[in-house]
Amino acid sequence: MASNRPTGRPRGPNILVTGTPGCGKTSTSSMLANATGLRHINVGEFVRTNELHDGWDDEYSCYIVNEDKLCDELEDTMCEGGNIVDYHICEFFPERWFDGVVVLQTDNSVLYERLTARGYSGRKLSENMECEIMQVVLESARESYKPEIVMAMQSNTVEDMDRNVETLKGWIDVYARTRSVQ
Numbered sequence: 805m806a807s808n809r810p811t812g813r814p815r816g817p818n819i820l821v822t823g824t825p826g827c828g829k830t831s832t833s834s835m836l837a838n839a840t841g842l843r844h845i846n847v848g849e850f851v852r853t854n855e856l857h858d859g860w861d862d863e864y865s866c867y868i869v870n871e872d873k874l875c876d877e878l879e880d881t882m883c884e885g886g887n888i889v890d891y892h893i894c895e896f897f898p899e900r901w902f903d904g905v906v907v908l909q910t911d912n913s914v915l916y917e918r919l920t921a922r923g924y925s926g927r928k929l930s931e932n933m934e935c936e937i938m939q940v941v942l943e944s945a946r947e948s949y950k951p952e953i954v955m956a957m958q959s960n961t962v963e964d965m966d967r968n969v970e971t972l973k974g975w976i977d978v979y980a981r982t983r984s985v986q
């Protein structure tokens with residue numbers, strides 16, 4: 805019998821997990837992927853592995869991402885659905901790719917500890933701290949995607965992370981129940 809439910813993406817929803825570096829995107833995305841079977845795409849790693857960059861930025865010690873190449877490379881995978889995309893910048897991805905956008909947020913003192921523990925200092929440290937204080941990523945997510953799909957979540961403690969994963973798991977279940985997903 806034909807279903808009246810709206811058709812979802814073949815492999816489930818696409819979720820973007822974003823936020824200032826150190827807020828817990830990779831840890832949260834990896835736990836969520838383990839809990840749901842969705843595919844975790846760590847964009848930083850994906851860019852390095854597939855050489856989707858225009859060289860190395862000495863000042864910030866990171867690759868300069870070629871956004872067009874990255875989006876072209878991900879297009880087919882994103883159309884299939886079922887992806888958790890983990891990246892600290894959210895505005896250049898096509899809006900149509902995502903069903904949910906999660907912005908992780910961390911208190912200043914906690915983020916400072918995490919960033920200094922991984923060796924950030926000087927301009928790289930101060931710019932990332934300022935980015936979190938000014939809620940730059942949340943603003944950018946709200947400007948780039950429909951506000952109703954943007955979810956801000958605190959990520960200070962392991963308990964926060966567990967709760968966020970449970971909440972997102974529930975959200976993914978609802979997506980599957982309310983749409984025809986293969």
Ligand SMILES: Nc1ncnc2c1ncn2[C@@H]1O[C@H](COP(=O)(O)OP(=O)(O)OP(=O)(O)O)[C@@H](O)[C@H]1O
Nearest residue numbers: 825826827828829830831892918959960961962965
């Ligand atoms: N909610 C949390 N509670 C406790 N520790 C956390 C939490 N989130 C992240 N961490 C710790 O903070 C560090 C950074 O986490 P993670 O690599 O997941 O951040 P990220 O946002 O993916 O960073 P980047 O953008 O640089 O890749 C790790 O050591 C991780 O264990």
